[in-house]
Amino acid sequence: MKVNIADIRLDYAKKELSEEDCLANPIEQFNMWMEEAIKSEVNEPTAMTISTVSPEGRPAARTVLLKGVEDNQFVFYTNYNSRKGTHLLSNPVAALTFFWPELERQVNIEGTVTRVSDVKSDEYFASRPYKSRVGAWASEQSSEITSKNIILKRFATYAAKYLTHVPRPPHWGGFAISPDRIEFWQGRPSRLHDRVLYTLDENGNWNKKRLAP
Secondary structure, three states: OOOOOOHHOOOOOOOOOOOOOOOHHHHHHHHHHHHHHHHOOOOOHHHOEEEEEEOOOOEEEEEEEEHHHHHHHHEEEEOOOOHHHHHHHHHOOEEEEEEEEEHOOEEEEEEEEEOOOHHHHHHHHHOOOOHHHHHHHHOOOOOOOOHHHHHHHHHHHHHHOOOOOOOOOOOOOEEEEEEEEEEEEEHHHHHEEEEEEEEEEEOOOOEEEEEEO
């Protein structure tokens, strides 16, 4: 029997969210929700969809892992020559989306993007498992390959070259998103969801308000 995807729906009712519930600072609010997601053992709590815009104005989205919230910035790491890397270097704005279905929660973040310092990128790269560090050299991310064997051979070549210490490739490092818009979404019955939006004003102050679902 064919399933009609238009008929698939859930009625959310686990929690509520109001402006009064939310902390004054959205970064602190995010950290609180992230901690709850981790303690609740949701699947991949740090997974986030990052949306970028190409030089031609074409949007693109993919899922990566958040690696830290540092100095009020959301940090992740990637190959700078990848599709998302070239988008961010040419058009340094991005949107992040976290969805925790087990908690019926979503967070949407928008902001400007900068490269993480070489020192921080070096520190994080050194903390990665050995094979992940070798893989950063082996994969020319987003480039076309004719077979998987190409990657496997490149991996073997770099593993032989870097038996113990693997330096960070110059084309690999971190990006930091400085948010100016953060929305917290809590699912509610009858699609009357709770939405609280924070926006950053020209003086660097966060203002919050409720949005219609």
